[in-house]
Amino acid sequence: MEYQSKIKPKQESFTKVAPxxxxxxxxxxxxPLKAGDESSPYLSTDDPSLFQHYARSQWIGLVVKKGNFLFDSLLFPDYAFRAxxxxPKESQITKNTRIQLYTEQKINPGHKISKQQLTYTDVIGQESAKEKCQIIGKFLRNKDLMSSFWAPKNILFWGPPGNGKTMMAKALSNEIKSSIxxxxxxDLLGIYVGDGARKIKNLYxxxxxxxxxxxxxxxxxxIALKRNYQGIRGDVVELVxxxxxxxxxxxxxxxxxTIGSTNQPSILDSAILSRFEDLIEFKYPNQSERGEILKLYADLSPIPFNDISWDIIIHRTDHWxxxxxxxxxxxxxIHHAVLYNLSRITQKELNDSLQKAKIFDDTFSYFS
Ligand SMILES: Nc1ncnc2c1ncn2[C@@H]1O[C@H](COP(=O)(O)OP(=O)(O)OP(=O)(O)O)[C@@H](O)[C@H]1O
Ligand SMILES: [Mg+2]
Incomplete structure (x- = not known):
């Protein structure tokens, strides 16, 4: 494996003839350099020209060939990209190089929703969050409004896990033309004290x-824990x-x-919490929303659901x-149907799936 140093090579290496x-x-x-760490920071922008600018500004002058690794040194020190x-092959990055970020196209049979296509209407319920996102969109589109002190500044999405906070942020990123x-x-926590604070500064x-x-x-x-928990990691204080x-x-x-998201607002640092001008709650879906969500995903299944009485499931999934x-x-x-080569999913598979999930939940709550 060949690694391209993130430290810019000395001038002599540039003089070697490279187109x-x-x-x-x-x-x-x-x-790749952190043993055992396979996680990738969840940072993306829908603005390819911004990525190009970001990439050129740190790697200009490097001679690169296919397969080389380029290491980020700004927002995510040591995060690697592969060329x-x-x-032409083995050439030098200049201020005119066209740089693109490759994103893998995931083939998902029967699944029509992808991150790219996700819109507000794909999120069932959560109307106040949708309204807030629409307000944000309007401000972002209007330069005068955005530069006034009435512009939204810090908003907190909060609520129990799995109710669409991250999904809403992705929908927002698809609906607005601005960078997100x-x-x-x-991922803001670094290995060394000071890393986190620097990442925040770079990000902003x-x-x-x-x-x-x-x-x-x-x-x-x-990261934004209450003061009395912050001592657990010294650098969290700096980060906060x-x-x-x-x-x-x-x-x-x-x-x-800034939009923050948490399912535990009660453990947030009070100074951080008070900076949020608006706290948007993401609630568990009600009966009719549960029906919509179940049908939405059943419709996207590669194996059809047949003759289902959804009410049975809806009534047994309060607070899901x-x-x-x-x-x-x-x-x-769906997994059950795949295992047994079923050509359709009936009430029986659905009831079994619910039953299994309930046993799992009961077992889990027993241990927690
Ligand atoms: N209101 C909803 N409408 C449609 N799908 C939903 C909804 N809420 C959750 N989902 C589905 O559940 C998945 C998980 O939701 P999401 O990651 O947005 O939850 P979250 O609120 O960010 O949870 P966490 O607090 O654990 O981060 C979504 O990708 C989506 O497939
Ligand atoms: Mg989330």
Whole structure:
């Protein structure tokens, strides 16, 4: 395996004859240098030209050939990208190189919803969150409104797991034309003290550069803990104060909106919590919403559901989240049908799937 150093090579290596690079396609890899860490930061932007600018600014001058790894040194130090297309082969990145981020097309038989197509209407219920996202969209589209001090600034999505907070952020990213940075809070924690605070600073300055922009910080509770818990990790204190500083903003019209997401607002640092001007609750789906969610995902199944009495399932799933309904009931029934080569799914498979999910839940609550 060949690794391209993130440290820019000395000038002499540039003098070796390398043609100017016309095109570079990078595939996100993760952290190949961190043993046992296969997670990738959940950061994406729908703005290819922003990615190009970001990539050029840190790798300009590097001579790259197909298969080389390029290491991020700004937002995610040591995060690697692999060069999968280099034109001409073994050439040098210049300020004119076209750089693209390759995103794998997942083939999902029968599944019509993809991240790219996700819209507000795919999220069942959660009307106040949809309204808030529409307001954000209107501000982002109107420069004057966005630069006034009435612009939305810090909003918190909160509620029990699996009820569409992350899904709504993805729908928002598809509905707005502006840049959106989707990030998992735990990915902001670094190995060394100071890493996290630096990542926050870089994240916000990158967002300001591409303003108007939205930063969505998922699973905020993993970093923004109450003061008395912050001592568990020394760097969390720094991280929280860096975040507080960015949420306040030096002036109100920097064009960056922060959306935090948590299912445990009660454990959040009170200073962080008080910065959120709006707390949007994501509730468990009610009866009719449960019906809509079940039917939505049943319709997307590669194996058809036949003659189902949905009411039986709806009545037995009070306080089940959208994720539970999709992942435990619908997916459970589909897996059963795949195992036994069934050409259709009937009430029996669905009831079995519900029964199994209930046993799983009971067992789990026994241990928790
Ligand atoms: N209201 C909903 N409408 C349609 N699908 C939903 C809804 N809520 C959840 N789902 C399904 O469940 C999946 C998980 O939801 P999501 O990840 O958005 O939950 P979350 O609120 O972010 O949970 P967590 O707090 O655990 O991060 C979604 O990708 C979607 O498939
Ligand atoms: Mg989530």
């Amino acid at each position: 100017k690079m016309d095109k570079l396609v990078l595939s996100p890899v993760g952290y 999968i297309t280099v034109e 940075f989707l990030i998992k809070a735990s 300055s990158e967002a300001r550069r591409s303003a108007p922009a939205v930063i969505f910080i998922d699973e905020l509770d993993s 104060s860096a975040l507080l500083g960015e949420m306040d903003g030096i002036d109100s019209n920097q064009g960056v909106i 989240s959208g994720r539970d309904l999709k992942e435990k009931i619908i997916k459970g029934a």
